[in-house]
Amino acid sequence: MEFIYPPTCLLCQADISDGAHQHPAFCTGCLNKLTTVTVDACLRCGAPIGPFTVATDHCILCKREGFAFDEVIRLGLYREETRVACLRAKNPSGALLGRTLANCLIDAQQIRLSQQTFDAIVPVPEHWLKRLVRSQYAAETMARQIATRLKVRLATDILAKARWTPKQAKSSPVQRRQQQQDAFRVVKSSLHGQSILLVDDILTTGATADAAAKALKRAGAKRVVVAVVAVSPPRV
Ligand SMILES: [Zn+2]
Ligand SMILES: [Zn+2]
Incomplete structure (x- = not known):
């Protein structure tokens, strides 16, 4: 190991x-x-789906959302042990756990990850003010590990958080969307035709990943796949 x-x-x-x-x-x-809990998930948004639903490209939950990302690859659902693990991985001492969770994600989703090639691995960025006070943050720790394992370039300089957004846990899904609107901008040149693996620790409503994917696509990215450790259970 x-x-x-x-x-x-x-x-x-x-x-x-x-x-x-x-x-x-x-x-x-x-x-x-x-x-x-990696089985029976919607390929598009990662939400769990019933045994009689076909996991093609849209489930009933994400059909109405029109997400800018193309696919969600995830390890589990944001509950019980996975929730505890995600919360601990955010701690200053959580880097080892974060890297280990990234490994578990790659191992569990080896088939889907090997079916496509990526030009860059991009962590969902934090605002620079938040970065000042944190020694490590989970999305970047996980992205770094995924980049090492998949032997793809880690690009922490492509995407930036353009403005401060309030803590999402206290906001409704509609508010989250509004708060994340245009919250990201692409710093580096054109991403024309590129396929990006966007990494975050948790996908809740999808508003953050959607806003980040929108910015990447506006800069020319052809495809944005989101990789997360956990997806929060159905957002009905
Ligand atoms: Zn879906
Ligand atoms: Zn244990």
Whole structure:
């Protein structure tokens, strides 16, 4: 393994030094909860769909949204262990967990990721003021790991957050959309014809990823695929 892990599970702190656990960072119980929800998701927005729905390109939830991104590739749903893991990965000491979650995402979605090629991996950026006070932030830590694993260029200088947006947890889906409108701008030249893998830790309403994807497409990107650790359960 590429990282040095402590002898305890990164999520529940159970002792995993006995060699009985298949993952070097998580106990079997936590690993199963993190990785068993990858099936039956809408290919377009990552929302869970029923067994009788075909996961083609739009589910009932994203049909009305008209997202600017083309696809969402995700590990799990934002609940239970996955939620705890995402929250901890945001901490200053969460980089190891963030990189490990990125690895779990790549391992779980190897087929979909290998079916396409990307010109650049772009983390959803934070406003520079927020970056000043944080030693690491999850989206960039995860994007860096995904870029290393997929051997694709990490581009942290393409997309910038043009203005401060309020904390999204306190806003309604409609407010989120309004807040994220034109919140991003492409700093670097033309992305003409490029295929971008946009990385974030969580996709909630999709408003942030949508606004970021819009900016990338306005700069010429042909395709924007979003990779996240967790998608929040149906936004009905
Ligand atoms: Zn555990
Ligand atoms: Zn959908």
